[in-house]
Amino acid sequence: MKNLLCSCLLLIILYDVHASQCEVRDIRYISRNVCKLCRCASDESNTLAVDCKMRHLSCVLFRISSKVTSLDLSKNNITILKNDSFTGLSNLRNLDLSYNRIDFIEIGTFWPLKALENLWLVETNLGLLQAALRQGLFRGLLNLRCVKLQGTINEGLANLSRLPDETFSDLLGLEELTIDGTFGLRFGPGFENLTNFKTLTMSGWIGHCNIGRLDSETFIYVPYLQHIKITKCQLSHIASDAFKSLTNLNTLDLSENVGLGFDNFGRSFEALKHTSITVLDVTSIVSPYGKGTILSLDDVQHLHETKLEEVYLDRNALESIEDGVLSKFPPTLRKLYFRENRLLFTLFMYEIFKLDNLLIFDAGNQQHITSSNTRRRTQKQVRVEYSDKPKPGCKTSMDLKYAQNKRNDTTSRRISPKIYVVWTDLHNNNLQIHVEKNPSYLNVLVKDSNVTTQNLSYFFQKPDTTISNQNKDVIQRRKQSAIKNNATNLKSNLSVTTPSLKMALTTFICSGSESNFVFLNFSGVDNNIRYIDISGNFIPVLNNSSFAGLSKVEFLTLSNNHIVNLEPLTFVPLHSLIYLDLSNNNLGNSYKETAWNSFESLHSLQTIDISGNSISHLPQHTFQSMRYLQALDAKFNDLNDFDVNLENSALLRTLDLSNNRLPYLKTNIMHYLDHLAKDCSISLDLTGNNLLCTCKTLPFLRWLRTTNVTLINKSQYFCSLENGSIRYINESTLVNLLESSCKSYTIFYISGAIGGTFALSFSIFFLVYRNRWKLRYLYYMTKLKLPKTPAANTEDVYANTGFVSYDENDIRFVKNCMIPELEVNRGHKLVIKDRDFLPGEVLASTILKAIRESRKTISLISRESLQNKWWTFELHMAQIESIYMNRNVLILIFIEDIPVQDLPVYVLDLLQFVTCIKFHFVKQTESAFWNELHEYMIER
Incomplete structure (x- = not known):
């Protein structure tokens, strides 16, 4: 014990x-x-x-x-x-x-x-490294592979601290070293025998790092290094031979050294050709918030001799890339990054196709931060339009029409005019040029070449015109002829060369520039592009050739591009597309109802995002062809109803309709969602809609309580009663209350009211329909504030001799026949809508004003014009003008032989009261026709 x-x-x-x-x-x-x-x-x-x-x-x-x-x-x-x-x-x-x-x-x-x-x-x-890490400290640690000593130096003694190489000489197995960076850092002779030393890391993010410069002797005793990371170390100078001894160098990261700059760093590329470098990261070697920079040929003149595979040039305030720079990158390059700069996607883009092995080109999230914090300067867009459909008896011509649109924007920087070069057919080497700035700059931009404005017109893309099949060969021959005459000069002045017909590129990202984006046509090019992100640019219209040749693309992001219209065949080339992001555009303001037809070709699509597009209505067939659709995002729109056909979308799992104006869901949608919910989980989000609690919506309210569909944020759903009060849909008594109040004891009164309303509506409709043209005439006349009685002196009122009403297919007759004969030879002043109407004006009001200010309205009758609603409108307005103002206005001219039985009733009625003549495409009778028309036009 x-x-x-x-x-x-x-x-x-x-x-x-x-x-x-x-x-x-x-x-x-x-x-x-x-x-x-x-x-x-x-x-x-x-x-x-x-x-x-x-x-x-x-x-x-x-x-x-x-x-x-x-x-x-x-x-x-x-x-x-x-x-x-x-x-x-x-x-x-x-x-x-x-x-x-x-x-x-x-x-x-x-x-x-x-x-x-x-x-x-x-x-x-630890303070001073030479005092803390004394010789012999690591004696016997032959297996030590990784040492991390970041944040050990006392800031006040940083300039006195040096790396004790004799202490590290015992670490024969050292592979990775992480240390603080001191000014004038040298790796001394003690590192010479560390043959396993492969990785060096110095970073100002953790600890102290203020190197200042890399000299020719910095790495002379560490030739075995393969990976060097010197980030945020206030590096401002690199000797031209600083990396010469690093023959095994594979990765070099010098990011966040904002004082280094491209001019300084560019000199060290010559030494890198002696290394095995494959990865180069020079992110933020220029302050991203400072003055804009340009990547020039001098900066990369020795880069072509390296074996680089990955290059990171993010956040360097790059505003421009000099022509030929990307061509200087080595053919081994596989990944190229220009993220978060200030680039406009212009001429330099075509050079990436010279890099045959490039897999990823990422220039995403361009910020456009200028030193003065201002927006880009005003840009004028020039749209060149042409029409080449010939009419019998008239010479074929090519007329140009320039429409200039200004955007009120200001900046302190001056941006010079640019030519954007686009490959329209890489296989045949056909070029297409889109020009920004005033047409007067064209000859200046092409310098000393013999290319004229007339010749350049063959290269321009006509944005909203579909060329008929019968004339495609004619247009193609003209384009090829123009190219043959001018290709040599264009290539010489713009440094254009034929790109490779085979590309390795898989990822293409050019986003956030908010500038006019230039599409590249990949027709005839063997490419492997799977991922495209061109969001955050300015692409108001997607046409049928925007994605030509991109049959392997699976992911496409087009968000935040101000897209207003999609042509019907826009997505036809995208056979493999499974993800499409069209969010935050203006598709709801599309001026063409056929824009939604473009979705019909997306048979493989799995996810589509059309949120934030101000869409008020979706046609029933919009998603009908999407058999593999799994997620549909339509939030933050103005949908008043959702009545689309989803019967073919058996794989649908997510439907987001939040933050719209939906009062309820249609019966067919509810039944289909229930059908899908039997076999799998499906989620629906109706948060933030204007749901109604009325007798009409009772089936919908019952469905919300009983459905197996997962309702996202269901507890936040609320609805409006007829008295204006708001109730949460989850309230247990809500449905019972509505059911009792909706029992109908006044069905006969309701039936009578409906019958009376129908009779009254029919009467009003009949009166309005009978006088519809007169009402429209009075409406536009009042809107324009035109006089309702003729003036005493008609010469002061009629500023024009005649207003010409025609279909767009008859423009050849107007331009090549009427204008020369009536304006040039006989001195008449005609109003031609394609020539004299200003863009942006209300068309109906402009037509009525032209009729009122013209002595005569000359209406050209052809088979096409009889089908044209605007021609019909002009005809009726002129007829009402004749009756209302008591003057002879209309002159009808038949420019085609049309049997009487094919003429509409309203045209046959007019033939009895107005002047009518016929144009014969025979030279012997043309002079007599124009003289007769001249007499009718000057008649009062």
Whole structure:
């Protein structure tokens, strides 16, 4: 018993002594069982990992099992590491001492750790490296592969600190070193024998890094380095031969050194040709918020001689890339990044197709931050339109019409006029040029070439015109003729070369520029593009050739592009498309109802996003062909109803209709969603809609309570009662209340009211329909505030001799026959809508004004015009003008032989009261026809 009491007393004394050496707050320290203090984890090999992070320890636990292979002592209060701190830990491989206040390490501290592989000393207080890391500290640690010493230098002594290479000379197995960067850093002779030293990291994000410069002697003793990362280290100068000795260099990261700049760094490319570098990261070597920069040929003149595969040029305030720069990149390049710059996607884009092995081109999220924080300057867009359909008896001509549109925008920078070159047919080397700026700049832009405005017209894209099949060959021959005469000069002045017919490119991202985007036509090109993101630009219209040749594209993002219209065949080339993002555009304001027909070709589509488009109505057939559709996002629109055909979309799983104006869902939609919910989970979001609680919507309200469809945010659904009050749909008494109030005891009164309303509506409709043209005439006349009685002096009123009413297919007759004969030869002043009407004016009002201000209205009758609603409108307005103002206005001219039985009734009625003549396409009778028409036009 006496021996037992002595043993207990000895244990208590030992415990008190140890507790006095190591202060432990909140948790009691048990010296013989560390796992009662720290978290321990063992594996199948009977090894132990101990986590003593954040245990408020002031010294190292030294009585730990030898089976421990990993020890984490980070984020404690340790200040000193003594020689016996790690005694017995012969199997320890990982030791983390980061985020402690260590200011002294005894020489023999790490000697027992013969198996140590990873040592972390991040964010400690070691101060001067040469004083803290004394020679012999790492003696015997032949297995140590990774050392991290970031944040160890005292800021006040940073300029006095140097890297003690003699201390690291013992680490023959060192592979990775992470250290602070001191000014004028040198890796001395002590590193010469570290043949395994492959990775060096210095970063100002953690710890201290102020290198300033890299000299020719910086890396002379570490030729085995393969990966160098020097980020945010205030690097401002690199000697031209700084990397010459690094023949094994594979990865170089110099990002976030904003003082370096392209001019300085470009000189070091010559030395990189002696290395094996494949990855180069020079992100933010220019301040992204400072003055805009230009990537010039001088900056990359030696780049072609390297073996680079990945280049990162993000966040460098790049506003322009000089012609030929991308051609200087090596043929081995596979990934090229220009993210978060200020680029406009212009002429330089075509050069990426010279890089045969390029897989990823990412110029996403361009910011356009200028030093003066202003927007881009005013740009004028020139649209060149032509029509070449010949009419019998008239010479074929090519007329140009320029429509200039201004955008009120200001900036302090001046942007010079640009020519955008687009490959329309890469296989046949046919060019198409889109010009921004005033037409007077054309000859200046093509410099000394003999290309004229007339010749250039053959290259222009006509934005909203579909050329008939019978004339495609004619137009193609003209284009080829123009190209043959001018291709040499164009290639010489614009440095255009034929791109490769085979491309490796898989990812193409050009987003956020908010500028006019130039589409590239890939017809005839073997490409592997799978991912395209051209969001955040200015693409108001997508036409039938926008995605030509892109049959392998699977992901397409077109959000935030101001898209107003889609031509019917826009997406036809995209056979493999499975994801389409059209969010935040203006599709709801489309001026063509056929825009929604473009979705009919998307047979493989799985996800479509049309949110934020101000859409008020979706045609029933919009998604009918999407058999694999899984997710439909139509939130943040103005949908008043959702009556689309989803019967073919058996895989639909997500339907987002939130934040619209839906009062309820139609019965067919509810039934179909229930049908899908029988076999799988399907979610529906109706949050933020104008749901109604009325007798009409009772079936919908019952469905919300009983359906198996997952209703997202159902608890937030509310509806409006007829008295204007708001109720949450989840209220248990709501449906019962509506059912009782909707029982109909007044069906006969309602039937009578409906009958009376129908009779009254029919009477009003009959009167309005009978006088519809007169009402329209009075409406537009009042809107224009025109006089309702003829003026006494008609010469002052009629500013024009005649207003010509015609179908667009008869424009040849007007331009090549009427204008020369009546305006040029006989001095009449005609109003031609394609020539004299200004863009942006209300067409109906402009037509009525032209009729009122013209002595005569000359209406050309052809088979096409009889089908034209605007020609019919003009004819009726002129007829009402004749009756209402009591003057002879109309002159009808037949320019085609049309049997009487094919003429509409309203035309036959007019033939009895108005002047009618017929044009014969015979030269002998043409003069007599024009003389007769002249007499009718001057008749009062």
